[in-house]
Amino acid sequence: MSVHTYPGYADAKPDLVARLRKVEGQVRGIEKMVETDRYCIDVLTQIAAARTALDRVATKILSGHVNHCVRDALASGDEAAAAEKSRELLKAVERYARTR
Numbered sequence: 562m563s564v565h566t567y568p569g570y571a572d573a574k575p576d577l578v579a580r581l582r583k584v585e586g587q588v589r590g591i592e593k594m595v596e597t598d599r600y601c602i603d604v605l606t607q608i609a610a611a612r613t614a615l616d617r618v619a620t621k622i623l624s625g626h627v628n629h630c631v632r633d634a635l636a637s638g639d640e641a642a643a644a645e646k647s648r649e650l651l652k653a654v655e656r657y658a659r660t661r
Contacts, residue, residue: 569629587611
């Protein structure tokens with residue numbers, strides 16, 4: 562059962578899209594660095610920057626999920642919806658933690 566009708570990040574969508582486009586540009590830049598045999602440490606530095614940028618996007622989306630989807634499910638009084646959103650949240654955090 563879904564308590565909401567739009568994603569929790571909907572209000573931040575323009576900013577998220579802009580950030581993702583910036584990350585896309587960073588990744589293309591890293592590709593060119595590899596193609597042109599740039600120094601290893603310089604490439605790794607840029608990869609770290611791109612990962613950090615993606616982490617910021619993920620954090621913003623996770624925040625939207627907690628502050629919208631999970632909050633609304635808990636406030637609805639629907640125990641099944643609250644349990645479902647809580648499970649989703651824990652799975653998302655576990656997935657994110659495994660990538661670290």
